[in-house]
Amino acid sequence: MPGRQNPTLRQRRLGTELRRMREQAGLSNSQLARLLGTTSAYVAQVENGKSSVTVERLHAIAATCMCANQPLIDALADIIVDREKGGWWEEYRGILSTDFLEVAELEAGAQRLATYTSTFIPGLFQTSDYARVLFAQTYPPLAQQHVDLRVTFRMRRQQAVRSLDLPHAAYIHEAALRMRFCESTVLVDQLESLIVGSERPGISVRVVRFDADVLPSPSENYAYMAGPIAELDFAQMDTGHGGQLFDAPAHLARFRALIAQMESSALPEGESRDLIRSIKDEVESKHA
Known part of the structure; x- marks a missing residue:
C-alpha cells in the first residue's frame, strides 16, 4: 500500500507514540518487524505516520512491546478510528x-x-x-x-x-x-x-x-x-x-x-x- 504523502498531525503523533513504545521495549525497527511478521519498511512508514495501522495491529504492537499503559492504547485506538473523519x-x-x-x-x-x-x-x-x-x-x-x-x-x-x-x-x-x-x-x-x-x-x-x-x-x-x-x-x-x-x-x-x-x-x-x-x-x- 502506498504511503500517505501528507499525514495529519494526529497521524504523525500516533506514529511517534508507537516508536516510543518500541524503543521503551528495547526493540529495533527490524526486531519489531520480525516479531510482527512484517517488514522494516512498513514499521518505519507507520512510525512516520505515512502508513495506516488498524486497531488490531495497534494491540499487536502494544502486546509485542509489553506496553501495559491501557489508557494510552485506548487513546491511540481512538486516533485510528477517527482518522477518516476529516475536520473542517x-x-x-x-x-x-x-x-x-x-x-x-x-x-x-x-x-x-x-x-x-x-x-x-x-x-x-x-x-x-x-x-x-x-x-x-x-x-x-x-x-x-x-x-x-x-x-x-x-x-x-x-x-x-x-x-x-x-x-x-x-x-x-x-x-x-x-x-x-x-x-x-x-x-x-x-x-x-x-x-x-x-x-x-x-x-x-x-x-x-x-x-x-x-x-x-x-x-x-x-x-x-x-x-x-x-x-x-x-x-x-x-x-x-x-x-x-x-x-x-x-x-x-x-x-x-x-x-x-x-x-x-x-x-x-x-x-x-x-x-x-x-x-x-x-x-x-x-x-x-
Whole structure:
C-alpha cells in the first residue's frame, strides 16, 4: 500500500507514540518487524505516520512491546478510528499553511487549553477587525484576499472551540492589552469583547501585570493543548519562523511548569477583568 504523502498531525503523533513504545521495549525497527511478521519498511512508514495501522495491529504492537499503559492504547485506538473523519480545517489544506491547520486540529482533539500571549490578544478571543489588523501587518504584506481568508479561518476556529465547550485558561500580559497597533475604536471593541468572553463558563482570563514578580520564560506566545491523557498533550509556540510544536515528555513537563508559574503570578479573574475594563476606559477617554 502506498504511503500517505501528507499525514495529519494526529497521524504523525500516533506514529511517534508507537516508536516510543518500541524503543521503551528495547526493540529495533527490524526486531519489531520480525516479531510482527512484517517488514522494516512498513514499521518505519507507520512510525512516520505515512502508513495506516488498524486497531488490531495497534494491540499487536502494544502486546509485542509489553506496553501495559491501557489508557494510552485506548487513546491511540481512538486516533485510528477517527482518522477518516476529516475536520473542517481540511477545506483549507493547500490554501493556508499547515501551521494554521495543525492548531485547529490540536484544538479539536484537546480536552482543555491553556494559552499565554505577551504581544496580542489570544486568537480565540480576537474580534474580526482586530484579527484583520494583525494579518494586514505581516511582512511581506499579504494580498487583501489572503488577509480575509485568514480572518475567516480564525473566526471558524473560535466557533469550533466554543462548540466543544473546552475549558480555557488564558494568561495575557498587560503589554498585549495596551499595544496600539490598531485604531482606538478597534482596540476598545476588542477589549470589551475580551471582557464578555472572560465571563463565559469554563473560561478563565487572567492578566500578568507589568510589575509581576515572576515572568515565566519563554516570553513568546504559546499554547498548551491537554489531550485525553497526559502522554498525548501538545504545546505550540509562536516564533518568527512560524509555529513550533512540542510533544516530547521533557518539553511538555517544562510547559506545565511554566503554566503553574503563570497561575501563581497572574491577577485573579475578577481583578483581571477590572484591569481590562480600566484600560478600555483609558483608551476611550484619550480618543473621545
